[in-house]
Amino acid sequence: MKRVIVLSTLAMTSLLSGCVGYPRLLAEPFDPGGRSLNSISEDSSPRVAGRFVVLTSDRRFSQDVYLYDLQERRLVDLPGLNSLDAIASSPDVSEDGRYIVFAASRQGRSDIYIYDRSIRQLRNLTSDLQMTVRNPTLSADGSTIAFEADANGQWDIFVYDRSGRPIVGPGAMP
Template sequence: MNYKFSIILFLCSILLTGCFGYPRLLSYPFDPGGRSLNSFASELNPQISGRYLVFTTDRRGSQDVYMFDTVTRNLVDLPGLNSFDMIASHPAASENGKFIVFTASREGRANIIFYDRDVRQSRNLTGNLQGEVRNPTISADGSRIAFEYSNNGQWDVLVYDRFGQKLNIPQDPS
């Protein structure tokens, strides 16, 4: 099956709730110049949150994080986020699109990166962890980040606040 066709099918399977509660499909034109959602490059790991769609793409020769605003139908500028020496994957955004988290690999080491669009700064949340990290997600308000962590072959879920502090979640809330 054609790779682009697979991506289009996947994106078409992402449903949004319409005004009357019925689903509607995302449909955006193809832009050969790479200035829209769909392009000649590989678009990977799409995640939708509120009006924003975040994904990774290799449009500029490295795998970077992009954000698309489904209301304005434009890419959102993310200054200071991407770099040529980093491979980005598995992005997620807060509901208002202010915060983005993703996995970034440099020199074979993966970390969870938190980006604040208002101040245009990134923060490595997991630089002090010994072990592997992957698959971050962020709460709707951007206050908590959950991700997978392994330092002994077993994958566990850790939850951090957006300042990089580990949160202790009770095992038995009763």
């Protein structure tokens, strides 16, 4: 069933393969070892941007972020991104695949993280916020991150730039 969910999402973006005029199902191989897009593990929150699919999966006995390159048809190595002490969720990726944003929970605290593939750097964007955060999304060029935060007993939308400065929300410049 999980394979159908991933393929359904990918079918909507089948024009990435260069076929124009009709949708085409992307038939990625199933790999019981978890080295392909489809696996026996629980894969969730797939997002597509350009030639990349980002998702979370429990393939290595922890909830991690995975990036799949549709053009090269392989998982992309993400050194320094995943951690055994964090539960990742809600990933998103920039159009060029350079930036990945996701929520993670560590020791009962949730934060929003951004990973820069070109320099292999993971940064916590919300370490100064004393509230629960969730559901980040990334602009196509990777410059802007929006997410939900439970400020004042309600869920509000916060918008930050890639460096972690608020654009909209508490602390934002008018």
